[in-house]
Amino acid sequence: MLIFTQKKPPNPHAVVRLTLSLTAEERTRSRHRLQTEDGQVIFLRLPRGTVLRDGDLLVDETTDSLVRIxxxxxxxxxxxxxxxxxxxxxxxxxxxxxxAVEITPTYLRLSPDPVLQAMLEQLGVEIKEEVSPFHPEVGAYGHHHGTSGLA
Known part of the structure; x- marks a missing residue:
């Protein structure tokens, strides 16, 4: 069992034990039990409010093993x-x-929500349903609102 308690910034040269693919919501959980595809149990015990980003590294508390997010x-x-x-x-x-919204110069991205989709359609913007990595903005105070629509 691996218990990850520290986050490190991305380092493409780091030797990682495994890669952990998480949704935007899962990347906001500081306490979480996960299971890898091969059945290995992993626990996240990160400081409250930690938001993981694509490429971040996590350090196991006992072995110093690294996992890439x-x-x-x-x-x-x-x-x-x-x-x-x-x-x-x-x-x-x-x-x-x-x-929770991902903001770029050319598009916005959000979790599917029929009410919000209808509102956006009334504004006259184009909406595409896709399957893609989602990188929502972190809140102004360092936290991330849930993806359920209302905070």
């Missing part, structure tokens, strides 16, 4: 707009609802 592809809604102002308006309305 990757963003697991998951169902998402990808929002694109004809104009920057339309994309900004969509971001504003999603932020007003405290929704």
């Amino acid at each position: 990757t963003a697991k592809p998951e169902p998402v809604l990808t929002v694109v707009a004809k104009t920057t102002i339309d994309l900004l308006k969509a971001a504003y309305h999603l932020g007003n609802r405290h929704v």
